[in-house]
Amino acid sequence: MPNDAVHSSHNIDRDRLVDLYRTMRRIRAFEEAAEKASLAGLVGGAVHLSIGQEAVAAGVCANLRRTDQITTTHRGHGHCIAKGTDPGAMMLELFGKEGGTCGGKGGSMHIADFDVGMLGANGVVAAGIPIAVGAAHGAKLLGEDRVVVCFFGDGAINRGPFMEGLNWATVFQLPVLFVCEHNGFASTTHSDAVTGGGGANARAESLGLEAFEVDGNDVAAVDGLVGDLIPRIRGGGGPMFLSARTYRLKGHTSVDPALYRDQEHAASQWDGDPLVRAADELRRLGLGDSDLTAIDSAAVGEMVRVAEAADAADTPALEHAFADIQDIGAPVWEAQS
Amino acid sequence: MSGMSVISYQEAALQAVAEEMRRDPRVWALGEDLGRGGVFGQYRGLVDEFGPERIADTPISEATIMGASVGAALVGTRPVVEMRFADFALCAVDEMVNQAAKARFMFGGQARVPMVIRQPSGMWRSSAAQHSQSLEAWYTHIPGLVVAAPYTPADNKGLLKSAIRCDDPVIYIEHKDNWALEGEVPDDDDYLVPLGPARLAREGADLTVVTWSKMVGVAEQAAEQAAEMGIEIEIVDLRTLWPWDQEMVFASVAKTKRLMVVHEAVQVGGFGAEIAATVAEHMAHVLVAPIRRLGAPRAPISYAKPLEDLLRITPDKILNIAQEQTRA
Numbered sequence: 001m002p003n004d005a006v007h008s009s010h011n012i013d014r015d016r017l018v019d020l021y022r023t024m025r026r027i028r029a030f031e032e033a034a035e036k037a038s039l040a041g042l043v044g045g046a047v048h049l050s051i052g053q054e055a056v057a058a059g060v061c062a063n064l065r066r067t068d069q070i071t072t073t074h075r076g077h078g079h080c081i082a083k084g085t086d087p088g089a090m091m092l093e094l095f096g097k098e099g100g101t102c103g104g105k106g107g108s109m110h111i112a113d114f115d116v117g118m119l120g121a122n123g124v125v126a127a128g129i130p131i132a133v134g135a136a137h138g139a140k141l142l143g144e145d146r147v148v149v150c151f152f153g154d155g156a157i158n159r160g161p162f163m164e165g166l167n168w169a170t171v172f173q174l175p176v177l178f179v180c181e182h183n184g185f186a187s188t189t190h191s192d193a194v195t196g197g198g199g200a201n202a203r204a205e206s207l208g209l210e211a212f213e214v215d216g217n218d219v220a221a222v223d224g225l226v227g228d229l230i231p232r233i234r235g236g237g238g239p240m241f242l243s244a245r246t247y248r249l250k251g252h253t254s255v256d257p258a259l260y261r262d263q264e265h266a267a268s269q270w271d272g273d274p275l276v277r278a279a280d281e282l283r284r285l286g287l288g289d290s291d292l293t294a295i296d297s298a299a300v301g302e303m304v305r306v307a308e309a310a311d312a313a314d315t316p317a318l319e320h321a322f323a324d325i326q327d328i329g330a331p332v333w334e335a336q337s
Numbered sequence: 338m339s340g341m342s343v344i345s346y347q348e349a350a351l352q353a354v355a356e357e358m359r360r361d362p363r364v365w366a367l368g369e370d371l372g373r374g375g376v377f378g379q380y381r382g383l384v385d386e387f388g389p390e391r392i393a394d395t396p397i398s399e400a401t402i403m404g405a406s407v408g409a410a411l412v413g414t415r416p417v418v419e420m421r422f423a424d425f426a427l428c429a430v431d432e433m434v435n436q437a438a439k440a441r442f443m444f445g446g447q448a449r450v451p452m453v454i455r456q457p458s459g460m461w462r463s464s465a466a467q468h469s470q471s472l473e474a475w476y477t478h479i480p481g482l483v484v485a486a487p488y489t490p491a492d493n494k495g496l497l498k499s500a501i502r503c504d505d506p507v508i509y510i511e512h513k514d515n516w517a518l519e520g521e522v523p524d525d526d527d528y529l530v531p532l533g534p535a536r537l538a539r540e541g542a543d544l545t546v547v548t549w550s551k552m553v554g555v556a557e558q559a560a561e562q563a564a565e566m567g568i569e570i571e572i573v574d575l576r577t578l579w580p581w582d583q584e585m586v587f588a589s590v591a592k593t594k595r596l597m598v599v600h601e602a603v604q605v606g607g608f609g610a611e612i613a614a615t616v617a618e619h620m621a622h623v624l625v626a627p628i629r630r631l632g633a634p635r636a637p638i639s640y641a642k643p644l645e646d647l648l649r650i651t652p653d654k655i656l657n658i659a660q661e662q663t664r665a
């Protein structure tokens with residue numbers, strides 16, 4: 001039974017919205033700290049910021065248990081934080097330092113934190129889809145009642161693993177929620193310009209999934225809808241699909257000025273900033289400005305501190321370049337004197 | 338005490354999978370047509386014992402057979418991945434090379450990817466350019482992967498069992514022309530052949546031939562003929578290509594002072610080049626003849642029989658090179 005009605009903000013409890021807002025604010029503060037470190041040359045490589053997309057991460061992950069699992073993409077910092085990964089370890093990872101989530105060996109695009117069910121970001125577009133499907137397949141084989149959420153962008157729906165993975169999830173009736181973050185762009189390309197047919201939801205429905213759409217900048221709406229879907233999926237309802245309309249407020253990477261898009265239109269999108277919208281809603285629910293400011297400054301303070309700590313931390317010992325490759329036939333580390 | 342039985346290469350693999358699935362409930366197999374035994378019968382009957390969840394029939398979705406196996410391995414199951422033909426594994430290269438091989442390392446050791454990737458390989462009957470390839474060298478190049486290529490039925494049992502118990506992703510190359518090959522195989526359901534050590538297939542004093550998979554048999558035929566001409570060939574069946582048994586190869590070359598590497602794969606960029614180069618780097622001073630490689634010409638495999646045969650490694654080709662090397 002397809003449902004492409006756009007869910008709107010539900011009657012959310014104020015405390016819950018405060019929590020969601022705090023999560024979004026922490027993600028925003030993390031991204032701003034990462035952006036600054038990247039522009040200062042302290043963080044190498046590509047950094048894909050999720051500024052503007054925080055409501056999807058926060059609204060989805062608020063409905064997951066610690067034992068539930070997610071996979072994410074190159075633009076995955078927000079999902080990690082929302083799932084419970086320590087931003088300190090994440091920032092160390094971005095800086096390529098000891099104590100990072102992956103010991104500094106993965107960087108921004110390969111953050112993983114298995115203890116909280118974060119099964120890895122991915123540097124290959126759409127590659128997380130089969131992995132999420134397999135994690136759900138594993139849950140089914142092991143008889144565990146985990147749900148797996150698979151985040152990907154609107155660009156990923158044009159890769160083969162999207163079709164294969166969705167079909168697979170239907171065929172094996174796996175507990176997966178696919179979440180397409182439709183931010184309108186795949187790198188510098190308008191995703192609509194390179195996507196045939198009816199788009200993500202039409203494709204998902206054609207493969208037998210129930211597909212939903214949500215305003216991905218309305219955190220309460222995301223939370224409300226996903227709150228309905230997760231118990232159904234956990235209860236054996238099969239895989240489901242969610243398109244969340246959002247907007248990438250920054251460039252594709254931290255250093256991309258995104259001049260390929262209509263500048264006026266891009267600027268106007270800040271009016272729909274999910275944090276601004278949630279803050280407005282909180283004020284309407286009676287939260288005072290000082291409470292909001294307290295949340296904001298706590299988040300900024302936290303992320304400034306983790307960036308300072310990451311800057312001060314040590315790089316990994318050289319032998320880690322040869323560790324954790326394989327048990328059989330691993331390279332031999334010969335310390336250079 | 339357990340005995341030996343004469344069984345085929347295919348039956349040996351079937352035994353290995355069945356025994357490991359009995360031993361460990363986390364082991365499962367997935368691929369196309371497995372419920373009917375798989376295209377080569379190497380899963381015959383398993384669905385009756387283990388059910389369709391653990392002998393899973395999948396869509397023709399190689400990327401997701403591989404990628405879902407990575408996900409399922411990351412969360413604690415142990416998939417045996419059937420690729421049907423090595424050629425089709427190319428539809429799943431990202432999942433093998435970027436995901437399976439890298440996850441443990443990229444994630445700083447948080448996760449393991451225990452999976453066996455079975456890739457039936459090599460030339461058999463008139464199967465042309467997309468069903469005949471030997472691509473093992475590609476995988477030896479990838480950090481994170483183990484690569485095995487058994488020749489004997491006993492090794493196909495013992496190595497496959499070791500591969501299933503291994504916590505690393507293992508590329509497991511079975512030769513399609515070997516399925517019916519019979520040999521003595523231990524009945525023991527804990528019979529393991531460790532990944533890594535080679536097997537001395539034949540002793541000889543004059544020339545070391547290092548080879549693997551079906552070419553071991555071809556080299557053995559060549560060695561029989563060579564013996565009649567007074568040339569004693571020693572054959573090292575590598576069995577595992579990564580890691581490969583340098584110790585056994587070096588010891589053999591130290592004795593014979595001559596090395597030929599033989600493989601069915603294209604010679605250019607083949608794994609034989611790695612062995613030849615390594616021996617040259619370490620043992621040039623003991624060699625009394627140039628190292629020789631024998632692989633296929635760099636041509637797609639033809640369908641028409643005489644053209645296909647042109648690309649085959651034959652005992653004659655080995656013999657000719659052996660004569661040249663020992664004349665020196």
Ligand SMILES: Cc1ncc(C[n+]2csc(CCOP(=O)(O)OP(=O)(O)O)c2C)c(N)n1
Pocket residue numbers: 074075123124125126152153154155156157181183185186187191248252
């Ligand atoms: C298979 C593959 N092709 C190309 C790229 C390069 N690339 C990285 S992100 C990206 C755009 C992805 O767009 P989308 O999926 O919509 O995610 P978004 O960046 O919008 O979050 C591209 C083309 C890649 N990483 N992987």
Ligand SMILES: [Mg+2]
Pocket residue numbers: 153154155181182183184185186187191
């Ligand atoms: Mg996009």
